[in-house]
Amino acid sequence: MQDDDGAQLVRDGGSLYRRVAADLREAIAAGSYGSGGRLPAEGALAQRYGVSRGTIRQALAVLRSDGLVTSRRGTRRVVLGTARVQSFSELLSFTSWARSVGEEPGGAMESLVRRPADDRECEQLRLEPGAEVYVTLRLRTLSGRPVMIERTVYPPRVGELVAQLPADAVSHTELLLEHGIVFSDADHTIDLVHADTDDSRLLGCTAGEALLRERRRSTDPAGVPVEWSEDRYLPGTVAFTVHNSIAASALSRRHRPAPDPHSPDVTRG
């Protein structure tokens, strides 16, 4: 909430534009501009916050990419939604997401094996042929309820660390972060798959039942792959949401080349 002549951005955040963005986000959430209302002009905001127009534009770019406001030449920005909470870690980490929705996350390691990587895994994790990988199978729970099965393939550097974690560790992501493994980019593919025997046994569903699948390949800030994972959710426990605008989109449909059982199931580049 900013003042009339406000210049106090007492907020915590690091850079100036982030603090401005956080302040504007709060004001929008508080309904200061109404849903469908208009934001002040960039110049006015610059004056109010005592920063340059460039910094204001940087802050507004954040809100735009979050789907909070529109932007087009000639008119003031329009407020699209009143709130929206989403962070990178919430999508990447089951634990982080569970906590953000007020549920108690759990994770039980069902198996962890070390074995040579197959061709697919070498390609995805950018490993030399013959390299070894660590493969985990975990049951994830929300407040004790089984919700998701997680199969993850780690490259050696990361897998060695994972192998040392306790079997009931809740958040691998957070523990790996403490060891200097940073997740910074990820590609996700969402589709539908049918439960196999492991799935049905652990999730308590019938074999062949449809599950929502999310596959993901994550890299560190240097672009080096750190995990390749396949998560299978019980129906009704989760939905994925995305916002895109004509200005900047991140999501796309991926085609499954129809009745052609020859090629392997490759929906990830």
Add this chain to the structure above:
Amino acid sequence: MQDDDGAQLVRDGGSLYRRVAADLREAIAAGSYGSGGRLPAEGALAQRYGVSRGTIRQALAVLRSDGLVTSRRGTRRVVLGTARVQSFSELLSFTSWARSVGEEPGGAMESLVRRPADDRECEQLRLEPGAEVYVTLRLRTLSGRPVMIERTVYPPRVGELVAQLPADAVSHTELLLEHGIVFSDADHTIDLVHADTDDSRLLGCTAGEALLRERRRSTDPAGVPVEWSEDRYLPGTVAFTVHNSIAASALSRRHRPAPDPHSPDVTRG
């Protein structure tokens, strides 16, 4: 592909940074920097293209949001992927997407009714209570194969135009665009649903079979809702992909509040 001292950006696109981005994208796709390789420094690129560093940074922001390159302080940018094609329209329009993957899109209008909007629809389309809406049910096909059922609710202004389209019109989005209806922002929710009798009849699947569902609310550049749609895909015909980075994300998980049959099925804000 840029030259050693290149300054020729003969490309079509409008703004300078877009042409630079397109040029860099091509160079990356051509493998000029290798996968996992490093881009030249911003300053070097600025000199090469004869533009300011700010413009280069604008171009690189495009590539970063497409998941093509990383970026972190202290090091040159790293190439993440070699290619990635995705546009806003591909996600929004079944027709546009189908064409981009080389399939022949089709659409058959099964029904179109005009009726008063319910509370949910008024809220989603930001209409006054008692306003009327146009509701369509369409079967979408790829090269003749049934693939998806599309249920769309339009506000009056848009619905009146839709009602005048031929029943076998392939792309409503494109035809509406010719009438000045522009889709510029959309919120998507992806989850799993079971086929009802309409679904099974039109898609040729068994009732109760699991389908991949995408719900979407789209607005025009002024933030005014122009459609609220629910699409149901046959399993195996489509997968949704998304890229996100610690810098900017657009996707999130949405929680389904578990065994509580009281509250209506609201997974969209």
Add this chain to the structure above:
DNA sequence: TAGTGGTCTAGACCACATT
């Protein structure tokens, strides 16, 4: 220590929407 990307400024001109 040198090089890199991240942030911020101040100013300019243009394309577009609205009046």
Add this chain to the structure above:
DNA sequence: ATGTGGTCTAGACCACTAA
């Protein structure tokens, strides 16, 4: 005609990475 956001420039300083 006015005001708005979009684009572009030139320069500055800082935080971080890597040698």
